[in-house]
Amino acid sequence: MKNVMWKGQLQGNIQLDTIADKTNLYGLGPVEYLTGEILILDGKSYKSTVTSDTTMLVEETYNLKAPFFGYANISKWKEQNLPENIQTIQELEQYLDKETKASQRPFMFKLSGAVEQATIHIVNLPKGSKVSSPDQAHEGQINYKLENEQAEIVGFFSTEHKAIFTHHDTYLHMHLITADRKKMGHLDDVLFQKGAVKLYLPAE
Template identity: 35%
Template sequence: MNIKNSYLTIAVILLSIQLKAQMPEVSVIGAMKDMGTTYDLNIWLDTISNKPHLYGMGPYDKMKGEITVVNGKPYVASAFTDGAFEVGKDWNIRSPFFVYSNISKWNIFKIEGNLNSVHDIQEKVATIAKENGYNLDQPFAFKIKGEFDAVTAHIVTPRSPEVEGYREGVKSQKFSFENAKGEFIGFYSEHHQGVFTHMDGFVHVHFLMKDKTFMGHLDKISTKGKTITLYLPKNQ
């Protein structure tokens, strides 16, 4: 075999390996649109706790708060008292819908410019992913780390009197922070509106403070003139 044929053989092998490599699968149990008023519980988190690099999110129990799993660690946030919140770690919890993916390796990109809304995050993630060969027809997880000028996030609260933490007329509590360090954990999909994203967008994003003292569903963001870091899953 001559050198030219050797190179051709190697190229074919490498291409075959690349074609076999796939994005980490995104799994979904339940759907936002199917929760109704009963918020039937469809998953025990401990059934997926064996995934060492798990990332995921969904409501905690019957809208008792928020769940975010970051690199195999489950964070649970609740806000039963006016103006206060609690964050703990527990696998022995349930959710009416949950989206998750097991991701061991990430590609790293820099985000330049201002972010002034969740929609801006959606646009930045989609643009960078597309420019780097990601298939936007497939759902994928992402994370963004940095320091943010201002962040507002909410924690849902129970809607039924029989559920712990219920307060009449209160469906969520919002909390705002300035110069907040931490990370956004998100999932992008153009085909899961009403399932794990709202009907008016393609992303579902939670915010986890760097010191792990706060976690919630992202509502607003302001970041001006700062460089922050975007992580997209590597093929596995």
């Protein structure tokens, strides 16, 4: 991520269809040249692109390149109910940090359930743009508000990768997709519905 934000290396370094083992594959990152978002959920790859300030296109495809991409093959998950007092990204980050002190890090996780509200974005860098700062990398980005959606979230947790794979002020990088597969993007803000979300952590 640092290379993308600060050095302007926007071209795709990772060709997604060359990931040989797609069984139980999970992953997330941006489309090359920061023209969309990518989410791989249980071996299916989704790309979202901006079509207007209020609409987007979500397609299922592996024909994609990404400048950076985090992925893992996870066949077994430990399922638990997300505690009712965990409703925001900040609360989730603190909870995961506390709960996984003894676990292998970094790790990928997923969430499934009801969100009362969420804000997701899709990067949408104008063609030919040069990037030398995070602000420029987010030029053209569109934010979308969601309300009362059933959704799945794939996330990456790392205390070591701030600004490399997570943003500089967080341990988390998450992409959300709605149950109807019509909306997907980078998760910026969320209010989970109390008692209506499952958390899945990799089973060692």
